[in-house]
Amino acid sequence: MADCGCGNTRTDTRTQRQALRLALALNAIMFLVEVGAGVHARSTGLIADGLDMLTDATVYAVALAAITRSADFKARAAFWSGTLLLLTGLGVVLEAVRRAFTGGAPEGLWMIAVATLALGVNAFVLRLLARQRSREVHMRAAWIFTRADVVANAAVIASGLAVLASGWIGFDLVVGVGIGLYVMREAFEILREARKAGSTGGGGS
Template identity: 65%
Template sequence: MSDCGCEPPALETAAQKHALRIALALNAVMFVVELASGLRAGSTGLIADGLDMLSDAAVYAIALVAIGASSRFKANAALGSGIALFALGLGLLAEVARRFFAGAAPEGPWMIAVASIALVVNVIVLRLLATHRRGEVHLRAAWIFTRADVVANAAVIASGLAVLATGIGYFDLIVGAAIGLYVLREAVEIVSEVRQARRTV
């Protein structure tokens, strides 16, 4: 290691890797759970949240690879995360449009149960990454992704309660669209962070 002070201490790097590995494993599992449950329950919100879990797992994997790499590589990794998140947001909005014309009312209890599990998982991950959120840009990108997940989980739970109370499936579509728009906003924030970081490289 050089003496320039530009690399994080070994203990900090180990802590980052540990947090990201746990986050990666949890999100990979929840992607499978939420996608399968969303298809089972006919819920756009759950499918959207499941795909968001997949994108998060990819971001955590990229952040793991970026640890110890150059500042330019880390900025590029974060930029890739932002682009992936933007594409996901557009895909979610397209799925909402498709289900608006060809979908049935989702099952509220399934939505609430699975989204509640996902919320607990994402709160755990958010706490793991909290100590690193003011670090380098690739780690900030991972934290932003997770923060978006927590908001999305809460929205799906609210949607499930509304569907359960009224039997109206449009609540699920509204939440799916809101998650898509929120994901797009988070993608823009990540890209903005990358631009700021590149000015200092």
């Protein structure tokens, strides 16, 4: 009798849930850590990175809900994830502009320390999700979000080093805007994939 593959499907679903739950918990914790440290250190880059962590946690929650749902639901979940990411990126850019007129120089050591911790967390999550990444659009969206975070973390570390060396707020603001724009670019990628999945009637089986 041919193997229906049902056991493999159940195993894949359980593994995806475990990976996403762990990623959700880690990102929720790092959101609190980074935003708190960003406010303390007056760093737009850290605040932006923390808000991105919150967005990721939301995306992982959406992906969890989508695992056992239809391909159409997964495409819609990815669409709303992309929309949320786009709004987050825009908000980060606006915050950087605001701080350009009202903010003081950030604390470079805080930026470096917290961003390094965040980089370690995101590198772990990225590897965790890479094992589960498939053609399904909801999991692909979660992986794209985490990939963007790794880039953002590295940028904040570089900014912290530059601020520490010069004391100039401009480095932090440039990185904040850069993170916002990069996040928006990733959002458009997710939206394109969601549209493609929706138009073809599937995100993988």
